[in-house]
Amino acid sequence: xxxxxxxxxxxxxxxxxxxxxxxxxxxxxxxxxxxxxxxxxxxxxxxxxxxxxxxxxxxxxxxxxxxxxxxxxxxxxxxxxxxxxxxxxxxxxxxxxxxxxxxxxxxxxxxxxxxxxxxxxxxxxxxxxxxxxxxxxxxxxxxxxxxxxxxxxxxxxxxxxxxxxxxxxxxxxxxxxxxxxxxxxxxxxxxxxxxxxxxxxxxxxxxxxxxxxxxxxxxxxxxxxxxxxxxxxxxxxxxxxxxxxxxxxxxxxxxxxxxxxxxxxxxxxxxxxxxxxxxxxxxxxxxxxxxxxxxxxxxxxxxxxxxxxxxxxxxxxxxxxxxxxxxxxxxxxxxxxxxxxxxxxxxxxxxxxxxxxxxxxxxxxxxxxxxxxxxxxxxxxxxxxxxxxxxxxxxxxxxxxxxxxxxxxxxxxxxxxxxxxxxxxxxxxxxxxxxxxxxxxxxx
Amino acid sequence: xxxxxxxxxxxxxxxxxxxxxxxxxxxxxxxxxxxxxxxxxxxxxxxxxxxxxxxxxxxxxxxxxxxxxxxxxxxxxxxxxxxxxxxxxxxxxxxxxxxxxxxxxxxxxxxxxxxxxxxxxxxxxxxxxxxxxxxxxxxxxxxxxxxxxxxxxxxxxxxxxxxxxxxxxxxxxxxxxxxxxxxxxxxxxxxxxxxxxxxxxxxxxxxxxxxxxxxxxxxxxxxxxxxxxxxxxxxxxxxxxxxxxxxxxxxxxxxxxxxxxxxxxxxxxxxxxxxxxxxxxxxxxxxxxxxxxxxxxxxxxxxxxxxxxxxxxxxxxxxxxxxxxxxxxxxxxxxxxxxxxxxxxxxxxxxxxxxxxxxxxxxxxxxxxxxxxxxxxxxxxxxxxxxxxxxxxxxxxxxxxxxxxxxxxxxxxxxxxxxxxxxxxxxxxxxxxxxxxxxxxxxx
Numbered sequence: 001x002x003x004x005x006x007x008x009x010x011x012x013x014x015x016x017x018x019x020x021x022x023x024x025x026x027x028x029x030x031x032x033x034x035x036x037x038x039x040x041x042x043x044x045x046x047x048x049x050x051x052x053x054x055x056x057x058x059x060x061x062x063x064x065x066x067x068x069x070x071x072x073x074x075x076x077x078x079x080x081x082x083x084x085x086x087x088x089x090x091x092x093x094x095x096x097x098x099x100x101x102x103x104x105x106x107x108x109x110x111x112x113x114x115x116x117x118x119x120x121x122x123x124x125x126x127x128x129x130x131x132x133x134x135x136x137x138x139x140x141x142x143x144x145x146x147x148x149x150x151x152x153x154x155x156x157x158x159x160x161x162x163x164x165x166x167x168x169x170x171x172x173x174x175x176x177x178x179x180x181x182x183x184x185x186x187x188x189x190x191x192x193x194x195x196x197x198x199x200x201x202x203x204x205x206x207x208x209x210x211x212x213x214x215x216x217x218x219x220x221x222x223x224x225x226x227x228x229x230x231x232x233x234x235x236x237x238x239x240x241x242x243x244x245x246x247x248x249x250x251x252x253x254x255x256x257x258x259x260x261x262x263x264x265x266x267x268x269x270x271x272x273x274x275x276x277x278x279x280x281x282x283x284x285x286x287x288x289x290x291x292x293x294x295x296x297x298x299x300x301x302x303x304x305x306x307x308x309x310x311x312x313x314x315x316x317x318x319x320x321x322x323x324x325x326x327x328x329x330x331x332x333x334x335x336x337x338x339x340x341x342x343x344x345x346x347x348x349x350x351x352x353x354x355x356x357x358x359x360x361x362x363x364x365x366x367x368x369x370x371x372x373x374x375x376x377x378x379x380x381x382x383x384x385x386x387x388x389x390x391x392x393x394x395x396x397x398x399x400x401x402x403x404x405x406x407x408x409x410x411x412x413x414x415x416x417x418x419x420x421x422x423x424x425x426x427x428x429x430x431x432x433x434x435x436x437x438x439x440x441x442x443x444x
Numbered sequence: 445x446x447x448x449x450x451x452x453x454x455x456x457x458x459x460x461x462x463x464x465x466x467x468x469x470x471x472x473x474x475x476x477x478x479x480x481x482x483x484x485x486x487x488x489x490x491x492x493x494x495x496x497x498x499x500x501x502x503x504x505x506x507x508x509x510x511x512x513x514x515x516x517x518x519x520x521x522x523x524x525x526x527x528x529x530x531x532x533x534x535x536x537x538x539x540x541x542x543x544x545x546x547x548x549x550x551x552x553x554x555x556x557x558x559x560x561x562x563x564x565x566x567x568x569x570x571x572x573x574x575x576x577x578x579x580x581x582x583x584x585x586x587x588x589x590x591x592x593x594x595x596x597x598x599x600x601x602x603x604x605x606x607x608x609x610x611x612x613x614x615x616x617x618x619x620x621x622x623x624x625x626x627x628x629x630x631x632x633x634x635x636x637x638x639x640x641x642x643x644x645x646x647x648x649x650x651x652x653x654x655x656x657x658x659x660x661x662x663x664x665x666x667x668x669x670x671x672x673x674x675x676x677x678x679x680x681x682x683x684x685x686x687x688x689x690x691x692x693x694x695x696x697x698x699x700x701x702x703x704x705x706x707x708x709x710x711x712x713x714x715x716x717x718x719x720x721x722x723x724x725x726x727x728x729x730x731x732x733x734x735x736x737x738x739x740x741x742x743x744x745x746x747x748x749x750x751x752x753x754x755x756x757x758x759x760x761x762x763x764x765x766x767x768x769x770x771x772x773x774x775x776x777x778x779x780x781x782x783x784x785x786x787x788x789x790x791x792x793x794x795x796x797x798x799x800x801x802x803x804x805x806x807x808x809x810x811x812x813x814x815x816x817x818x819x820x821x822x823x824x825x826x827x828x829x830x831x832x833x834x835x836x837x838x839x840x841x842x843x844x845x846x847x848x849x850x851x852x853x854x855x856x857x858x859x860x861x862x863x864x865x866x867x868x869x870x871x872x873x874x875x876x877x878x879x880x881x882x883x884x885x886x887x888x
Contacts, residue, residue: 061576061668061722068572068669069699070543075531077563079520080703082578083696087519099514112643112691113607117562119521120695128512132505134526154773160781160826163557163813199556224505225512247556249693251564252527255513259524278505329598337604369607370814382604 079119086110088120089187093176100128101227103170104256105191108317108341109324113369114165114376116194118249123256124170124192126227126291130276134260139244143220143282146211153260157246159201159209164243166266166374167343168273169193169312171296175420177427178412181439186322189427189439193343195376198264199247203280204239216282220289221263224278230289231272233265235282237310241266244277267345267374268310271296298419306419311345313424314405316352316379316397327435332387340365342377344399349377351398358392358428358442359407365395391431392442409444523563530554532564533631537620544572545671547614548700549635552761552785553768557813558609558820560638562693567700568614568636570671570735574720578704583688587664587726590655597704601690603645603653608687610710610818611787612717613637613756615740619864621871622856625883630766633871633883637787639820642708643691647724648683656683660726664733665707668722674733675716677709679726681754685710688721711789711818712754715740742863750863755789757868758849760796760823760841771879776831784809786821788843793821795842802836802872802886803851809839835875836886853888 079086088104095102106122116122123129134153142148173192176182183189203219212235219238223229233242243264246253253259258275265272271291298306318340321327330336342349349371353362365379379395398404411425430440523530532548539546550566560566567573578597586592617636620626627633647663656679663682667673677686687708690697697703702719709716715735742750762784765771774780786793793815797806809823823839842848855869874884 061720062580063574063576063720064668064670064672066670067542067544068569068574070572071532071534071539071546071548071567071569071700072543073573074700075533075548076523077532077565077567077698077700079562080575080578080696080699082576082703086695088515088521089519090515095515098511099516100511102515104515104519111694112605113641113694115559115641115694117693117695118523121521123515123521125512125515128514129517130507130512131524132507132526134524136506158778158780160824161556161783163822165814197557197559224508226508226510228508249561250555250557250559251530251561252524254521255524256515256518256521259526276505276507334602336602339605370609378607380604 086120088122089191091188101126103172103192105187106194107187108191108193109186109319109322111319114195114372114378115249116196118196118251118254118257121194121196121248121254121257122168122170122192124270125225125256125275126229127225129256130225131255132224132260132276137260139261139277139279141206141210141280144213144216144284145207145282146213147209149210153246156201156244156261159205161199161201161247162243163197163199163247164241164266165195165197165370165372166264167193167195167376168264168270169343169345171269171271171309171312171421173312174423174427177441178417178419178423181441184323184439186317186319186324190317193270195343196249198243198245200243200245200261200264203242203244206244207239212282215284218283218286220279220281220283220287221272221274221277222279222281223258223274223276225276229271229274229291230287231274231291232287232289232308233272234286234310237265237268265310267312269296269312272310296421298415298421300414300419301416309422312343313422314342314344314346314349314397314399314401314403315424316340316342316395316405317427318354318393318395318429321393321431321437322429323437323439326437327385327431330385330387330435332385334385336383336385338365338381338383338393340379340395342379342395342397343375344397344401344403345374346401346403347399348373349397350400352377352379353396354381355394355396356391359394359396359426362396387435388433390433392440393429393431394426394442396426407444408441530564532566533635535632545570547616547636549631550638551631552635552637553630553763553766555763558639558785558816558822559693560640562640562695562698562701565638565640565692565698565701566612566614566636568714569669569700569719570673571669573700574669575699576668576704576720581704583705583721583723585650585654585724588657588660588728589651589726590657591653593654597690600645600688600705603649605643605645605691606687607641607643607691608685608710609639609641609814609816610708611637611639611820612708612714613787613789615713615715615753615756615865617756618867618871621885622861622863622867625885628767628883630761630763630768634761637714639787640692641694642687642689644687644689644705644708647686647688650688651683656726659728662727662730664723664725664727664731665716665718665721666723666725667702667718667720669720673715673718673735674731675718675735676731676733676752677716678730678754681709681712709754711756713740713756716754740865742859742865744858744863745860753866756787757866758786758788758790758793758841758843758845758847759868760784760786760839760849761871762798762837762839762873765837765875765881766873767881767883770881771829771875774829774831774879776829778829780827780829782809782825782827782837784823784839786823786839786841787819788841788845788847789818790843790845790847792817792844793841794844796821796823797840798825799838799840800835803838803840803870806840831879832877834877836884837873837875838870838886840870851888852885
């Protein structure tokens with residue numbers, strides 16, 4: 001039974017307020033005068049040294065002595081100036097000479113939870129970031145459909161929308177590490193990915209309207225930027241969960257993500273999720289687009305190449321500690337939360353194991369917060385730090401499709417070292433005696 | 445049983461690729477030459493008029509004729525220039541003369557899904573936006589705890605963290621509407637709220653360490669900005685789900701949200717969630733802080749005032765259509781998705797009803813995507829538009845605490861019209877014959 005909600009404060013599980021306001025004010029005066037010299041040790045934390053200016057900071061903070069900024073300053077808000085170091089980054093290795101065919105990697109060591117804010121979302125483009133006037137945007141859907149169509153953005157958005165949280169990952173994530181460690185950095189080693197809440201329309205919803213012909217087995221998606229990115233998608237994926245998305249974390253897609261719309265194939269390679277989308281065509285046989293022959297293939301030791309990868313395989317990483325977040329300030333006996341991410345393009349993460357000896361022995365980590373399909377899953381493990389002991393931290397994830405991450409040796413024996421794609425072998429941070437963290441590779 | 449995941453592409457449910465690459469290339473050439481003149485009508489959409497330049501746009505878009513921006517341009521990304529109109533807004537009515545004690549309202553008509561991007565998150569401050577150096581930040585926790593403490597930011601973040609998605613709402617949301625409609629705008633009428641994924645530590649986790657004394661029944665939270673915002677929180681809420689948060693949608697809190705940390709009391713009034721937090725004190729009796737006597741109280745018709753409101757009651761709104769998103773371009777018979785938001789500070793949304801006649805008759809709307817406690821829930825209803833008919837669109841939400849939104853008359857009979865707080869009566873958009881949308885009030 002429902003009640004009409006009429007501000008009856010008695011419904012709240014709170015104590016009644018006493019009437020003696022005057023004595024309470026005196027109490028408040030007294031309490032405000034409490035000294036911070038009573039500060040004591042905390043079992044999780046070290047004893048806190050009370051600095052000479054702690055009292056000044058907690059009672060009369062310098063930033064509390066004057067007006068703050070007016071709301072008229074940034075109607076579209078920006079981060080604190082003190083966070084200027086938290087940005088995407090790039091190296092010459094990851095960029096063409098003109099920085100157009102390039103990748104900007106996300107600071108995943110600094111990300112909290114499972115959402116990457118749009119300003120920090122990784123970006124890969126083959127011809128730079130196009131800027132599209134949404135009024136001039138057109139999307140053509142044709143080929144083996146009964147009613148081919150050209151849609152304006154407004155018309156596209158008239159279809160019933162869905163919102164889903166999914167990671168997006170470049171298949172080259174970690175790909176520099178096939179032969180040896182290249183980057184002593186989490187951001188550069190594993191930051192070719194991000195995770196967002198996407199809003200758009202299922203392509204199957206549109207196809208219900210247009211009428212897909214039974215001979216249609218493949219879909220070509222084509223971008224309108226100057227690289228004219230084109231990729232072929234099997235129809236099963238199209239009819240499962242493929243989306244055309246225009247919303248990212250609540251607002252319009254950013255230009256770097258394909259504004260006004262991109263394709264999203266949940267869990268599949270980022271480059272398949274064509275940005276600045278202009279055309280979807282359906283056919284009975286696949287295309288062999290430029291990016292399916294010259295790129296995004298992997299030469300195996302057998303001499304044959306994998307031409308079409310699709311889903312990004314089950315994977316994980318320790319985010320804290322990491323080369324960017326060392327344990328140099330920890331003391332013997334300190335409790336510390338080890339955190340990481342796990343993800344699979346084939347389903348939902350079911351478990352994450354954590355090893356302290358490079359993969360010989362594993363313990364169960366805890367999955368934190370929301371656990372969603374084809375989405376980042378955050379995990380953690382509470383650890384009592386032993387100063388002066390070297391650790392080899394290795395995580396290993398499992399998904400509900402039945403897969404588990406391989407060792408480097410297992411993966412290399414099948415894939416060789418010629419590919420830069422789809423590396424999902426377990427990786428290791430060495431925590432040195434000093435607390436510094438280094439990227440190492442454990443081979444048998 | 446789990447398998448080692450070794451790039452066996454046969455595990456994917458995809459067709460085998462035919463070997464005849466040459467003929468496929470010819471197919472591709474042919475398909476690229478398909479004319480858009482075959483474009484046909486769509487049942488959801490109007491027949492698309494193929495513009496003279498549609499072919500030029502879909503095949504040779506002007507933005508595809510040159511390089512896009514290099515990745516070096518914005519390492520912290522920004523929205524498309526074409527989205528410049530999607531911003532927070534303010535009016536003189538909502539601001540002091542110097543725009544410091546003011547509110548910037550969020551463009552909730554433009555938000556997708558249930559996350560508000562940080563740049564568009566509503567902001568209310570009593571003394572402007574403070575800018576705090578995180579290295580100088582200190583948080584004092586004292587009063588009726590066995591081990592009072594002063595924490596640095598780094599120490600605070602060493603506690604085990606949690607991530608939760610919750611809305612945050614100013615109790616004055618909709619408060620201008622008590623006597624009559626003031627704003628023919630969704631953003632100004634209901635945009636005093638947003639929703640985010642928050643990361644921080646439960647205060648109960650810290651208290652387990654510090655040792656809460658049994659006499660402690662209330663907590664004072666105090667900000668360090670120049671308004672020195674102070675509010676009292678009953679201990680039940682503190683020990684339930686109260687958090688100190690430093691992360692918002694994956695990155696550090698924005699300065700306008702209290703960087704580096706604020707209090708978060710999921711579902712409760714925004715002003716209780718003190719920003720730029722500097723002090724938590726525990727006591728056996730409540731404080732009567734400035735903001736609990738001069739503000740945030742409501743005079744009832746009985747002559748008595750409600751002094752302490754806590755949870756924001758169950759509420760909802762239609763976001764599309766709205767005054768900002770009219771139906772002037774719809775034609776008779778068009779299918780259109782009506783969308784809206786529902787939320788309750790007391791629990792989880794269980795149902796949303798939608799009325800087309802101002803609340804006489806209701807139909808069940810569909811809850812979309814994730815449905816989480818004390819979180820925005822998005823809902824929708826597919827509607828066949830009838831041109832030339834006036835509609836009175838009214839939504840009504842229910843929560844799992846057993847509450848349902850009251851009518852305006854029911855709410856006013858208890859609360860009168862002197863308050864500006866906690867309005868959660870059902871509200872109505874009139875869709876005029878022209879498709880224009882106006883904010884109206886339905887009284888009996």
